Amino acid sequence: MSEIVVKAEKLVRRLGGEVPVTLVDEVSLDIAMGEFVAITGPSGSGKSSVLYLLGLLDSPTSGRLFLNGVETSRLDDDQLADLRLAEIGFVFQSFFLLPEFSALENVMLPMQRLGRLSGGAMRERAADLLAAFDLGEQLHKLPRQLSGGQSQRVAIARALANDPPLILADEPTGNLDVHASQNVMRIVRDLAHGGNRAVVVVTHEPFFAESADRMITIIDGKIWTPVPDRKEAIVVPR
Amino acid sequence: MNRVLFLIATKHVLARQRQSIVSTLGIVLGVAFFLAVAGLMQGSQSDFIRRLIDTSPHITISDEFRLPRAQPVETVYASGAVDLRSAKPANEPRGIRGYERILETLRAIPGTRASPVLNGQGLVRIAGTDVAVSLSGMIPSQMRDITVVADDMVAGSIDALAADANGIIIGDALAKRLAIGVGGMLPLAIGDGQTHFLQVVGLFHTGRMNYDESQAFLNLKRVQSLLGRPARVNSIIVKLADPYQARVVASRVEKSGGYKSVSWQEATEDLMASLAIRNVIVYAVVGAVLVVAALGIYNVISTTVMEKRRDIAILKSIGFHARDIQLIFLFEGLLLGIAGSVLGLMLGAALMWSLGKVTMKYPGTSEDYPLPVDWSIFVFLIGLAFAMGASLSAAFLPARKGARVNPAEILRGS
Structure with missing residues (x-):
């Protein structure tokens, strides 16, 4: 059996206030190393909320989450940040590159925070990552000088900077044209299948979701499980 | 990072x-x-x-006492319940008694210079108006060490005061008002009503108008004779190597001699x-x-x-x-x-x-x-x-x- 990277047990995320809202409702799942998982569902169903919980950006109201066997609910904010830095790479719909930093500097940021490599080695690794995504000529360009597809590839390179075992992508093709989307889809699929890494993608794109090893559908914050004999129950009127 | x-x-x-x-x-x-x-x-x-x-003495010892002297009854019954009222201090002749001993004590402190002074008042009549002049009788050889008059001299010299026992050094503003210069005779009226003629041997200029118009320096012995107080001084001025020690030294001097000793810090507290x-x-x-x-x-x-x-x-x-x-x-x-x-x-x-x-x-x-x-x-x-x-x-x-x-x-x- 493959090594489990993420294990979620009955994760609940509830927002307080006068009218409490349940964003995530008892979600349990396992994600194995080398697996490419797509999370789908209608808008507002809680897909991104699940992703943020898996990425330790948000804390569950209840339930337990294990990352590489480490139980995360007892960790403080700094320990969670350290886990995010070393174990998780994020890719967002709006790229979220720092606007004042060049493509190269954006990719170097996680490595600089981790501080395991020398300055030269960081620069070399960042340049290699960008070159692998056909951005070798764009190293010193600012995000505003890059196209959407290029920006998203820079964001993917940044997510891979510290070589994390888990990549989480929130609608990575949502802001891209067809050509750029296909390019990003191919890259993301290759990431999952190319090495010791698990990839979880939240997407609305049916083609993208169907190309995943596994598809999880979230509806009203819960994992939706299809009823096997549901089709037979549907009566089509003459 | x-x-x-x-x-x-x-x-x-x-x-x-x-x-x-x-x-x-x-x-x-x-x-x-x-x-x-x-x-x-x-x-x-x-x-x-x-x-x-620079310009003022660091300590001025005057012939005054801060507190009346202790009465014998208070000394004898120091711990007794003595309540002495309306005690009148005895009239004492003005001046610092045994000032030579105080000077010796002060001069024993390294870098300290001290000089006896007899201060008094005189009047100079200008165009029918009497102008008060502060007379400071000093030993000319010590003036250079302890005052900055030498630096402010614009005519004549302090040495001339030692040579001429009847000499006087005045401010240039007073000299101008009197239309007098070095070598001229200054008519000075003293409390006894007599007018004495003193020879101007030097002029100084400090830039402080009031001082230049009203201050005069004379030989100590001449002021003692003019004021009829031979062998008396009513003040000792002291310059220390470290001016900021003035308060400590002044307090010590006052404790030992009893005479009021005012440091420059105390004098300018306000x-x-x-x-x-x-x-x-x-x-x-x-x-x-x-x-x-x-x-x-x-x-x-x-x-x-x-x-x-x-x-x-x-x-x-x-x-x-x-x-x-x-x-x-x-x-x-x-x-x-x-x-x-x-x-x-x-x-x-x-x-x-x-x-x-x-x-x-x-x-x-x-x-x-x-x-x-x-x-x-x-x-x-x-x-x-x-x-x-x-x-x-x-x-x-x-x-x-x-x-x-x-x-x-x-x-x-x-």
Whole structure:
């Protein structure tokens, strides 16, 4: 059996206030190393909320989450940040590159925070990552000088900077044209299948979701499980 | 790791050039204004104290007592319940008894110079008006050591006073009023009603109009004879190697001899208190200017935090700690503070230099003097510390707010 990277047990995320809202409702799942998982569902169903919980950006109201066997609910904010830095790479719909930093500097940021490599080695690794995504000529360009597809590839390179075992992508093709989307889809699929890494993608794109090893559908914050004999129950009127 | 935080802070500051320049300008002007005012204040205070120390005795021992002498009954029954009322001190002849012994004791202190003086009053009639003249009888050979009259001499010399027992040195303003010069005879009326003619052997000019019009120096023996008080002095003036020891030495002298010994610090206590109050007021005003300038920095960093909430969320999602975020914005305050301080110190130094070139006539003086500006490193350090403190304090609150940004909320909203 493959090594489990993420294990979620009955994760609940509830927002307080006068009218409490349940964003995530008892979600349990396992994600194995080398697996490419797509999370789908209608808008507002809680897909991104699940992703943020898996990425330790948000804390569950209840339930337990294990990352590489480490139980995360007892960790403080700094320990969670350290886990995010070393174990998780994020890719967002709006790229979220720092606007004042060049493509190269954006990719170097996680490595600089981790501080395991020398300055030269960081620069070399960042340049290699960008070159692998056909951005070798764009190293010193600012995000505003890059196209959407290029920006998203820079964001993917940044997510891979510290070589994390888990990549989480929130609608990575949502802001891209067809050509750029296909390019990003191919890259993301290759990431999952190319090495010791698990990839979880939240997407609305049916083609993208169907190309995943596994598809999880979230509806009203819960994992939706299809009823096997549901089709037979549907009566089509003459 | 702090390098990357500093880099992010630098990029933020450079990306908001206009706002950064405006907020820095506040600090620049605040620091420059602070330096100019503090330099002038410290300068005038130091100049005042220096003049005081140079021109006045460090200790003046006079033939007075602070408290009436203890009555025999109080000495005999020191621990008894004695209540002595309306005791009249015995009339004693004026003058310091055994002043030679006091002088010897004082001169035993290394670097100390002491000289006996007999002060008195005389009158000079000018155009039908009697003008009071303060007479100071001194030993001419000691005058050079203990007074600055020698430095202020504009005609004649102190040595001539030793050579001519009937000589007198007066201020040039008095000489002008009398239309008299060196070699002329000065008619001086003393309390006995007689007019004595003294030969002017020297003129001095201090620039203080009142002093130049009313002070005269004579040979000690001549004043003793004029006032009919042979072998008497009513004051001893003392100069110390370290003027700031005056209070201690004066207290010691008074304890041993009983005569009132006033240090220069005691004599000018009210003035020193006024200077201290003046300092507090001016520093408070200048401090307020820097606080206003710091509000500019607060505004810029606060706005940056608001605008950079998404970037903060990204950094946190990457794995930056809350403390890192706080440091980024504190570095921004530091950068603005350093830029403002350095430029402010330069502008302040230029202002101080310009003020040092301004000359003006002080009240009571007859000459133009340059404004005294203190170039002490402490003024610069205080300005720097104040500006940096204000900048960092201004950055602290927005930085803390930035550190508390919840990345999930921001990213979900985006």
